[in-house]
Amino acid sequence: MRKKQIINLLYAIVIAAIGLYFAYSKGWILADFESISPQQAYSLLQHDKNITLLDVRTPEEFAEGHIEGAILIPVQVLTENLSKLQRAKGGKIIVYCHSGNRSVAASRILVQNGFIPFNVKGGISGWKSEGLSVSR
DSSP states (O other): OOHHHHHHHHHHHHHHHHHHHHHHHTTSSSOOSEEEOHHHHHHHHHHOTTOEEEEOSOHHHHHHOBOTTOEEOOGGGTGGGGGGGGGGTTSEEEEEOSSSHHHHHHHHHHHHTTOEEEEETTHHHHHHHTTOOOBO
16 A cells, blocks of 8 residues: 555544544444433423433533423532432433533443433433423
């Protein structure tokens, strides 16, 4: 192979790796949890009283507005605070953040620890865009 072909191959590999990482971080690939729409999350919350709602944003974001009934545990400290979710162990947890990225990471942590998470696509931004209410 010539030098130019090798460089082009390396560029293609890097671009593919970035694409795979992006898809993984969005929960589109290798996700062992379900992603649901804001409307599906709303319906679950209305019909299943044994479901837990988890907000994994920062306290500042939570104070600006959150879904009523949510428990706040920022994703950065989720692993250390799983005991706050023990009543939900083995049960369903709806997880959301601002746009859906942090909640994917949180959902992966929850699955590894025996929980059944449902990631809200689009996070609270998607929730609001569907016209669903938030609390302050």
